[in-house]
Amino acid sequence: GIFAAGGEESELTRVKLPLGYIPNVQFAPLYVAVEKGFLSDAGIEVEFDYSFETDAMALVGADELQFAVVSGEQVLLARAQGLPVVYVAAWYQQYPVAVVSKVGQGIETPADLKGKKIGLPGLFGANYIGLDALLFSAGLGESDVTLDSIGFTQVESLAADRDQAVSVYAANEPVQLRAQGYELNELLVADHVQLASNGLITNEKTIVEDPDLVKRMVAALVRALEYSIANPDEAYELSKLHVENLAEADETVQREVLARSIELWKADRLGYSDARAWGNMQDTLVKMGLLSKPLDLSKAFTNEFLP
Amino acid sequence: MKNKTSLLGLSSILLGLLAWDLLARFGSLPAFILPSPVDVWVRFLKAVTDGSLFFHAGVTLLEIVMGLGVGTLLATVLGYLVARSRTLERALSPYLVASQAVPLVAIAPLLVIWFGPGMFSKVFICSLIVFFPVLVNTIVGVRAVPAALHDLMRSYHAARRDILFKLEVPSALPIFLGGLRIGATLSVIGAVVGELVGADSGLGFLINVGRGQYDTALVFVALFTLMALALSLYGLVILVERRFLAWQESVER
C-alpha cells in the first residue's frame, strides 16, 4: 500500500511504479525524474517494479497499486473486463512497434507483407496489435500472412532467416540488428496509423480520492520527459545509475536506442492523449475480435491532469 | 473402505470449492483477479461449446504424452547405464545436472532457432523436465536391488536381459514409479512453459490469451484443465502401481 503524506512537507508519498519490463535505457525519463528531483519536488518517492504488464494492470485495477506504465491497448482490454483503470498521461506519442525485414526481402510498404511469414512473440500484446493494425492499414488481414509465434526471439529468427519479417519494438531490436551489420527495411506502425501508446495509468478510486497525487505524478513525468528530450546525453548518464550493466553494454547501440525512443516521445503537447488514436485503437481491437463491443472511451483516458 | 476413501477425496475437493467460493464472494479481491466458481464454470461451458478447449487441451496433451514418453525413455535407459557404472556416472553427471539448471526460458531462443517454434520445442522442454526425476529414481532404484538376488541370478548364469527384466525391472519398480509420478506431474508444467514462451495453440497459449484480454475466468479454465491433465496422468501412474506393486505391503500402520 502507500503511506499517505502526513502534515509535514518533508514526508513523501511513496508509490510503487511497475514499468512492465526490465530496467532499460528506454525508461530514461523516469530515471531523470528521480535523479533530478522532479518526483521529490512533487512530493513523491517512487520504487520501480519490473513485473509483467498484465500483472501490473491487475494490481492497479484492484487498487493494490496506484500507478503503472502500460501500453494503450491494454487499457481498453482491461476496461472491457471491468478493470477500473484510467490512462492519465501519454508517454509515447508514436505506437512503438515496427515490422522489420532484411532489405533483400523487398518489403517496403505494408502491402508487401502479403504472403510473408512474420515472426512475433505470440498472439497477444503490443507486437501483435501493432502488426495487425499495420496489416489493416493496407487492407490486409491475418489470413493474408503467416503468423509465427516464436516468443521473444525475433532478432535471432530474423538473423537466422526463420522468418521473413518480425514484429519488434521500434526503438530496440532494429538498432541491435543494424549494429550486427544487417540492412533492414522498417515499417513503423505509427507512420501508417495513429494508435494510443504507452503511458501512465491510475485507477478510478485514486482519481476520486487523491486527484492531487495524480496531478503531481503526471506533472513530474511530463517535466522529466521534456528534460530528457532536451538533454539526451545527461539522461543517458543518469540512466546508468539505474540500469544494470548499462555501463558495460555497447554504448553506441544503447545511445541509439535512447535517440530513437526520444523520436517516439516527441509531441506538440507532451502527455496529451489524442482521441483519434484511441478511436483507431478501439477499431483495431474490435476488428481483431479482441473487443466484442465498443467501450465508452471517454472513461478510458483523460487529459485533465496535464499541467 | 475403498468407497470411504474416495468419498473423502471427493469431499475434500468440494471443501476446496466451497472455500474458494467464499473467498471470491466475501474476500476483497475483484473478479478479474479471483473469479467465482460460477464465473469459471460458465466460461468453461462456453469454451467447451465452441470447441476451443478441446482443441487446445488436445495440443497440450499431445505434447505432454510425447515429452513424457521421450523423457522417460531416455532417463530410464541412461539411468540404468549410470546405475551400473560409477565411471559413466562421473563422466555424465556434470552434464545431467547442469542440463537441469538451465532456465529453459533463457535458452528458448536457441531452441527456437534449432528446432523451430512448433511442437518440437515444447516436447523437448517437456522431456527435459521429465528426464531428471525419472533418471535419479531409476539410479536409486537399480542401485537398491538386493545383492542377494543378484547372487541368485548369477548362480543360474542368467543372461543380461533376464537379469534386467526378471530382477532389476521388478525390483526397482516402486522407486522408479515414484520418479514417474514426479515426472508425469512435471511434464504438464514442461509443456505449458514451452507454450507460454511462444505458441499459437495449447493451454499455455490459452492462458496467455486470457491474460492478455484480462479474461481471468478463461485463465482459470485453462489452469483447471491443466490440473485435470496432471491428475489424470498421476492417476495413471497410481493405477500402474496398484497393478504391479500388489506384492508390497499396504498395511496402514
Add this chain to the structure above:
Amino acid sequence: MKNKTSLLGLSSILLGLLAWDLLARFGSLPAFILPSPVDVWVRFLKAVTDGSLFFHAGVTLLEIVMGLGVGTLLATVLGYLVARSRTLERALSPYLVASQAVPLVAIAPLLVIWFGPGMFSKVFICSLIVFFPVLVNTIVGVRAVPAALHDLMRSYHAARRDILFKLEVPSALPIFLGGLRIGATLSVIGAVVGELVGADSGLGFLINVGRGQYDTALVFVALFTLMALALSLYGLVILVERRFLAWQESVER
C-alpha cells in the same frame, strides 16, 4: 581409482568446452547468439571484477537456500504423514498434484498480491517446485521401510520419536536423498523462474538484462553461474549420501 574417475569428469568437461568452441568458431551462428568460450570468459572476469556477479549470485543463492529449506521441510513432514495414512493421502493428493500443475507464471499476480513482489515470492516458487520430488520420495522411502524392522521396534514398545529417528529416517534415507537430489537441482530453476518473471536482482534478472541489451556473453555467464550453483548443491547432496549411506553396497557390478 578415485583419481581416475575425477579425471574422467574433468576431461568430459573439457571435451564439452572444445565442442562449444568449435561450434562458435565454425558454426553459422553470429556471436550475439552464440558467443565463444573466450568471449564468455572475458565477460565473466569483468562481472567478477565489478562485483555484480557476486551480488546477483548471492541473491539467487539466498533464495535457493531458503526455498530449498522451506520446500524440503514441508515436503518431508507432509510426506511422512501421508506415507503413514492412506486416508490422508486420498484427501490431500488432489491438491498436492494440482499444486504442481499450476504454471507459476500464470498465478504470479496472486502471488504478488499475497506475498509482495520481493524475495518472498521467489522463495515461494522455489519451495513449491522443490516440494513435490521430495514429497514423493519421502512417501516411497517411508513406505519401503521393512515391516520386519517395524516389528522389531514394536517389540521394544519404542516411542514414536524413536521409531522415527532410529528406524524410519535411516531406512528411508537413500530414497529421500534421491528426492533431494532432484529437488536441489530444480530449486535453481525455481528461483530463476521467479526472477525472470519480475525482479531487480539475482541471476535471472541478470539474464533478462543481458538479453535486453543483447549482451549474450553476460547471459552465458549467468547461465554458467547457475549451473555451477546447481552442481554445488547436487554435490552437497552427494556428500551427504557418501557420509550416511556407507552401509549400502557400492559394488560395481
Add this chain to the structure above:
Amino acid sequence: MPTKPILTVKDLSVVFPDNNGASSPKGGLHALEYISFEVCPREFVCFLGPSGSGKTTLLRALARILKPTSGKVNFIQRQQPKIGMVFQQPNLMPWRTVLDNIKLPLELEGMGDVKARAKAQEMVELVGLKGFEDNWPRDLSGGMAQRVGLARALVHDPDLLLLDEPFASLDAMTRERMWTELSRIWQAKQKTVIMVTHSINESLFLADRVLVLTQRPGKVKLDLKVDLPRPRKDDIRYTPAFGKLALKLRKAIE
C-alpha cells in the same frame, strides 16, 4: 511352580486375511485357534511344532506386534514386561554396525552412550564376535548375524525373552556354548523365557515345559513338564528320563 502366572493366554486365535485382502467366506487362514496356556515367572517354556503351525505368529502376538483376531494375552505383574526378542530371520538394521545394532535397545531405554557401548561390547564378547564390532551386517555370515540378534535381545536385561529358533544357523559347538550361556543368564537373572525351536534335544536341554502345537490351525497338542535336574550337562541326553521325554515329544509331533 507355586507362584502366580506372569502370563495368561486365553482362547487366542489369529486369522490372516486371504490373499486378496478381503475376508473370504472361508474366513482366511487360521494360523492359531483357541490357544490357552499360562507361564509362571522364571519359567522356561519351549514351543515345538511343524513348519507353519503358528509358532512365530504366537510369539508375535505375545510381543503385541500382531493384534489377535480374538482371545486375550494378559501379563499379570506389570502391564507389559520388558521384552527381548530374537526373530527367525536375523532382522538387523543394515545401516548400523554390529555394535550399534546390539546397542539399540539400550538407546531406546535412554541409557548414556558410554555405558551402552560398554554393555554392548560385553554382549559382543559373550556371543563370540569380538573383532567384528564395526562390521556392517551385510559382511556377516548367517550364524554371526543370528548371534548379533541374540546379543541384541539379551543386552537390555529383559524380563521376558521371546526366542524364535535363535540357534538354527549355529554349528553344534557354538550352539552348545549359547545354550550354556542362555541357561546361565536365565538362572542368574529373574527371566522368563519362551522359545520356539525345532530341536527336541534343545527343548529338553533348556526347558521347564515343552508345548507342542499342531499343524494349521495351531492348537496346543501336548503340554509336557520337563523335570530333569539342573544344571543339565551334555551327558543328560543319554539318560533314560531324557529318552522317555524325547520319545513322547517325537510322538506328539508325528
Add this chain to the structure above:
Amino acid sequence: MPTKPILTVKDLSVVFPDNNGASSPKGGLHALEYISFEVCPREFVCFLGPSGSGKTTLLRALARILKPTSGKVNFIQRQQPKIGMVFQQPNLMPWRTVLDNIKLPLELEGMGDVKARAKAQEMVELVGLKGFEDNWPRDLSGGMAQRVGLARALVHDPDLLLLDEPFASLDAMTRERMWTELSRIWQAKQKTVIMVTHSINESLFLADRVLVLTQRPGKVKLDLKVDLPRPRKDDIRYTPAFGKLALKLRKAIE
C-alpha cells in the same frame, strides 16, 4: 569312486577387503585359505564347520557368484554345470508368488509357460506347500520360505546342487521328509550335491563324504568318507558305525 572328478578345487583362497574398503597391511579378512578338494560325479559331499568358517563363501565361489582371490575352481565335464542353489536365507523374490518363484529357473531356461507351471506345481507338492501357490513370500512362515527355496533349486533338474543349510528352519519331521526326498532325487537322477550343514546327523545320513572346515581362515581339517550302506533308514543312527563316524566329526569340530 573310480570316476574322474567332476569338480576340482585347487588352492582356493578368498580374502575380503577390510571395512574401509582398502586392502589394509593386515590384508583383510581371510575367509578361506588354500582349500583343495575334488568331487566326483554323483557324489554327495557335506561341509561342516564353525560359524564364520567360510562355508557360505565356499559355495559362492563354486557357483561363481564370487571371484576367488586366488586359486582355481574347475569343472571338468562341462565348462560350467547347471547349478541349483539353496541360500542360507530364503532369498525369494518378493514380487513373485510362491509358484512363480519356483518357476524362475525354468523361465531362465526358456521353458514354455504351461510346462513350467506344471513342473513348478509338482515341486510345490513335493515340498508340502499345496494351497500356498499364490501366496506372496511375505505371508510364508520361515520354514515354508525355506522349502520354496529348496523347490526352486530342484525344479530345473540341475547337475550340481549347492545347498547352504537347506533344512535349518524345518521341524524334525518335515526335515526328515525332505532328507528322504533329497536322497531319492539324488539317487534317481544323476546329480552331484554339495551341502553345508550344522548337523552331524544330517551329514552322516545323507553324505558320501564329509569335509570339516576350521575356524577363520577356513581350511579343510578333515575329509571323512561315510561308507554307511544305503538307503539309510532312520534307525541307522543307532548303529555303532554311525556312532563312530559321529564321534570323529564331533572331535574334528571341537
